[in-house]
Amino acid sequence: MMNKSPGGADPTLTGLGTQSAQSGTGPEGTRPVAIRARGLGVVRGGRTVLDSLDFDIHRGQVTGLLGPSGCGKSTLMRAIAGTQAKVTGTLDVLGRPAGSAALRSRLGYVTQAPSVYLDLTARQNLDYFSSILDPWLNRSDRRAQVDRALTEVDLTGHADALAGNLSGGQLSRVSLAVALLGTPELLVLDEPTVGLDPVLRRDLWNLFHRLADERGTTLLVSSHVMDEADRCERLLLMRSGRILADDTPDALRGHTRTDTIEDAFLHLVDAAKQQEEATR
Numbered sequence: 497m498m499n500k501s502p503g504g505a506d507p508t509l510t511g512l513g514t515q516s517a518q519s520g521t522g523p524e525g526t527r528p529v530a531i532r533a534r535g536l537g538v539v540r541g542g543r544t545v546l547d548s549l550d551f552d553i554h555r556g557q558v559t560g561l562l563g564p565s566g567c568g569k570s571t572l573m574r575a576i577a578g579t580q581a582k583v584t585g586t587l588d589v590l591g592r593p594a595g596s597a598a599l600r601s602r603l604g605y606v607t608q609a610p611s612v613y614l615d616l617t618a619r620q621n622l623d624y625f626s627s628i629l630d631p632w633l634n635r636s637d638r639r640a641q642v643d644r645a646l647t648e649v650d651l652t653g654h655a656d657a658l659a660g661n662l663s664g665g666q667l668s669r670v671s672l673a674v675a676l677l678g679t680p681e682l683l684v685l686d687e688p689t690v691g692l693d694p695v696l697r698r699d700l701w702n703l704f705h706r707l708a709d710e711r712g713t714t715l716l717v718s719s720h721v722m723d724e725a726d727r728c729e730r731l732l733l734m735r736s737g738r739i740l741a742d743d744t745p746d747a748l749r750g751h752t753r754t755d756t757i758e759d760a761f762l763h764l765v766d767a768a769k770q771q772e773e774a775t776r
């Protein structure tokens with residue numbers, strides 16, 4: 497299922513320009529690229545929602561996609577997952593054009609709306625999705641796969657509860673467990689920590705880092721909560737369909753001479769506004 501590559505190394509990708517498109521070299525300079533966007537655009541309802549984005553996301557890292565509500569995070573994630581219409585420019589995912597059929601088993605995408613059956617238990621949902629993902633798996637291997645996914649998202653205590661009776665946070669963890677079934681190389685998670693208490697948020701971020709460190713999984717995680725920025729190795733900051741910054745949290749604070757990512761973001765927004773006014 498997973499074309500596992502320790503440390504994210506993939507000979508088909510090694511050697512592609514690995515330097516970030518917008519800024520920074522750092523340790524990412526030596527990592528292969530998982531997602532490459534050049535001149536990426538999306539128009540929705542006649543409006544330009546993503547405006548000529550250029551960036552690289554590197555393998556085996558947790559990259560945060562941060563920006564205010566409506567800036568285009570979900571649209572970008574849909575484009576990466578191959579579910580967004582009217583995408584222009586270049587968008588390569590794991591070395592193939594986004595949306596390629598060959599990417600289906602290599603990419604896990606969790607939307608903001610939990611996509612599970614409410615009249616099944618958490619375990620029954622996982623059994624069902626596992627049987628679709630890999631119809632030939634024998635009963636004990638399937639059981640082990642489902643148990644692993646339930647443990648990873650800390651839901652073993654609720655395995656036999658009807659999904660319809662779970663809290664919002666528990667339900668979103670069932671969706672995440674579904675995405676983890678196939679041990680995907682790339683996980684695209686749209687606001688996975690919304691509505692979770694601080695302990696669960698911390699545990700989920702720890703899980704994301706374990707997946708990156710131990711399996712070489714690449715994670716792109718969106719959030720509109722700036723204090724989650726320091727949980728990420730790399731950040732893409734978005735505003736109004738554009739990328740404001742692409743860097744590490746430390747470098748962002750350093751460049752903007754601020755103490756927090758929220759202040760760094762506000763600093764960058766002000767600078768972008770000034771530039772827009774100057775070019776008008």
Ligand SMILES: Nc1ncnc2c1ncn2[C@@H]1O[C@H](COP(=O)(O)OP(=O)(O)OP(=O)(O)O)[C@@H](O)[C@H]1O
Pocket residue numbers: 540541542543545563564565566567568569570571572720
């Ligand atoms: N079907 C549509 N037609 C026109 N505009 C749309 C459509 N769907 C979304 N938009 C607009 O596209 C922009 C980006 O939406 P998107 O959902 O990607 O933002 P987001 O950053 O994920 O927001 P949030 O954090 O609230 O989920 C928004 O301004 C939204 O109003």
